[in-house]
Structures are given as structure tokens and as C-alpha cells.
Amino acid sequence: MLVLGLESSCDETSAALLKDNEVIANTIYTQAVHSEYGGVVPEIASRTHIKKIDRLCLSVLEKNGYGPEDLDLIAVTDRPGLAGALLVGISFALGMHTTYKTPIIGVNHLEGHISSVLIENQDLSFPFLSLVVSGGHTAIYKVTDFGQYECIGTTIDDAAGEAFDKIGKMIGFPYPAGRAIEEEANKYAGNDCINFPVARLKTDGIDFSFSGLKTAVKYHLQENAENYLEENRPLLCYSFQQAVIKSFVSNMQRAVEETGINKITLVGGVACNSTIRKALSDKFGGNVFYPSPILCTDNAAMIAKAGLENYSRGERRFPSMSPTGSFKL
Numbered sequence: 070m071l072v073l074g075l076e077s078s079c080d081e082t083s084a085a086l087l088k089d090n091e092v093i094a095n096t097i098y099t100q101a102v103h104s105e106y107g108g109v110v111p112e113i114a115s116r117t118h119i120k121k122i123d124r125l126c127l128s129v130l131e132k133n134g135y136g137p138e139d140l141d142l143i144a145v146t147d148r149p150g151l152a153g154a155l156l157v158g159i160s161f162a163l164g165m166h167t168t169y170k171t172p173i174i175g176v177n178h179l180e181g182h183i184s185s186v187l188i189e190n191q192d193l194s195f196p197f198l199s200l201v202v203s204g205g206h207t208a209i210y211k212v213t214d215f216g217q218y219e220c221i222g223t224t225i226d227d228a229a230g231e232a233f234d235k236i237g238k239m240i241g242f243p244y245p246a247g248r249a250i251e252e253e254a255n256k257y258a259g260n261d262c263i264n265f266p267v268a269r270l271k272t273d274g275i276d277f278s279f280s281g282l283k284t285a286v287k288y289h290l291q292e293n294a295e296n297y298l299e300e301n302r303p304l305l306c307y308s309f310q311q312a313v314i315k316s317f318v319s320n321m322q323r324a325v326e327e328t329g330i331n332k333i334t335l336v337g338g339v340a341c342n343s344t345i346r347k348a349l350s351d352k353f354g355g356n357v358f359y360p361s362p363i364l365c366t367d368n369a370a371m372i373a374k375a376g377l378e379n380y381s382r383g384e385r386r387f388p389s390m391s392p393t394g395s396f397k398l
């Protein structure tokens with residue numbers, strides 16, 4: 070079974086090939102142009118997807134000795150995401166579907182992230198808890214099977230990746246800033262830590278909040294002298310990252326206690342962060358699984374994987390663009 074995955078929900082244009090569950094290509098074009106604006110500009114994202122998607126898609130096929138007529142399935146992200154950006158991937162996939170009569174399936178981007186960990190951990194069995202942490206989402210899902218997801222906690226304001234990006238902007242890093250903050254934090258060799266607050270929410274779910282943390286960092290910078298940042302950037306990044314880790318660890322601890330499930334997966338762009346990976350592994354031992362970094366940030370291999378699994382189970386969701394489409398449970 071040869072599956073083409075297509076991802077264009079935000080600022081990555083990606084095409085991937087999955088052959089019998091093995092990724093044979095996963096090409097990602099990251100639209101660096103947005104860093105000039107400090108965040109993703111939807112109009113520019115759509116235009117850039119249009120410029121890139123055709124060559125990107127044909128080259129993953131050609132480089133692997135295939136043509137469009139060899140595909141058994143096209144899996145395309147159809148929700149959630151930027152409307153214009155989603156439309157580019159969906160329209161391109163529909164064009165191929167119409168021309169070559171290839172079966173097609175719409176994939177929820179979040180289901181893609183959750184599935185990403187199963188590409189390299191094929192023996193990972195259900196149920197498990199999935200901590201999805203990206204630029205647009207921060208949530209914990211109880212995953213009992215493919216297509217069976219229960220959201221048991223979510224952010225009530227910013228996503229974790231968004232917090233990394235906003236703090237990065239405050240301290241002069243280009244968008245997206247997650248990796249730069251991790252690298253800066255790694256330079257800190259001291260033992261002290263600025264005690265930034267970690268929100269404890271009194272909600273029914275196991276929810277997250279990062280906007281208070283963002284404000285605390287802002288006030289901390291305002292309270293200190295101008296040269297403070299220049300001399301303390303590594304400490305600041307380290308302390309911010311520690312606060313995020315504290316929030317992840319305590320919420321996952323609650324999730325484990327409440328569900329009785331102790332297998333944890335960490336997925337999405339923020340899961341690239343080695344310090345966060347290590348903190349979760351230190352806390353929960355060998356029961357934590359994460360994908361390689363290339364499968365953490367937005368990519369089409371995870372979309373192909375989710376599409377293939379759903380298709381194999383008889384699911385036939387024709388793509389229907391839904392920018393705010395929630396994660397159907």
C-alpha cells in the first residue's frame with residue numbers, strides 16, 4: 070500500500086510517502102519568510118503553499134521511482150488550520166484524486182500528531198495518554214484506539230509553543246523561538262532558578278494556562294535594569310522552560326492518576342525539546358514515547374500514517390475543509 074501524505078495547515082508545506090507502514094520520503098518546506106513578521110501571516114502562507122506544493126509532491130514521487138498513478142491512497146490534512154493554507158493542500162489532493170481516481174481521505178492534523186509516535190514505535194499498544202504540544206495546541210488525550218480520543222485537558226489560553234514563541238519575541242529571538250530558547254537555556258550552568266508561576270487551575274479537566282507565565286516574564290524584565298537581559302538570557306530561558314516543564318509534569322501526573330494509564334506519548338513541535346523529553350522520562354521512566362524531531366514538527370508522514378490507519382479500518386472521510394474543526398471524538 071503506497072500512501073501520499075499532504076500537509077499544508079500552517080507554515081510547513083510537506084509531502085510524504087508511506088509504503089506498507091514505512092516512511093520512504095518526508096519532505097518538509099518550512100516557510101522561513103514568516104520570521105520577518107514575528108508570526109505566521111495567513112495570506113503569505115497560502116501563496117507560498119501554492120508555489121511549493123506541486124514540485125514538492127512530484128519530486129517525492131519521482132525520487133522514489135513512482136508516479137501519481139502508483140498511489141493507493143492520498144491522505145490530506147483538512148482540519149484544523151488556516152483556511153487558505155488548508156485549501157491549497159486539499160485542492161491539490163482533489164485534483165490528483167479526480168485525475169488518477171486515487172482514493173482520498175481527510176485527516177485531522179491533531180490525529181496526525183498523535184499518530185506520529187506510532188511510526189517508529191509500531192509495538193506501542195493502546196491505551197496511552199498523548200500530550201500534544203505545538204504552536205497551536207496544548208492538550209492531553211486519552212487514546213484507546215485509532216480514532217478513539219478523549220480530551221481530558223487543554224490550555225485555557227496560549228498553547229505551549231505559542232508561549233515559547235512569545236517569550237522569544239520579548240527577548241529578541243526570531244519566530245519560531247522554541248529551539249533558540251532551548252539552546253539558550255542549555256547555556257545556563259547555575260543552580261538558581263527564577264521562580265515563575267505555574268498556573269493551578271480549578272477546572273473539571275486537567276487544564277493548562279501559559280498566559281500568566283508570559284506576563285510574569287514580561288514584568289520580570291520590566292522590573293530589572295536594561296542590561297539585565299543581556300547578562301541573564303540563559304537564566305531567563307532556563308527558568309521559563311522549567312516552569313513549562315513543571316506544568317507538563319504535574320498535569321501528566323494527574324492524568325495518570327485519574328485514568329490509571331501510565332503510558333505517555335509526547336508529540337507536536339514542542340516535543341523536539343530534549344530537556345522536556347528528559348524531564349518526562351525522569352518522572353515516568355520507560356513509559357514515555359516520543360517521535361524523532363522530524364516527526365514532531367508539522368510533517369506529512371504523520372498525516373499519511375493517520376490516513377492509512379483510518380482507511381484500513383474502513384473510515385472514508387472525504388476531505389471537507391474545516392479551519393476550526395474540532396477534534397472529533
Ligand code: KG4
Nearest residue numbers: 203204205230245247248338339342366367
Ligand atoms: O507542531 P508544530 O510544527 O506546528 C503546530 O502545529 O503548531 O509546532 C511548532 C511549535 C513552535 O511554537 C515552535 O517554537 C515549537 O513548536 N518548537 C519548540 C522546539 N522546537 C519547536 N518548542 C520548544 N523547544 C523546541 N526545541
Ligand code: ZN
Nearest residue numbers: 182203366367
Ligand atoms: Zn502541528
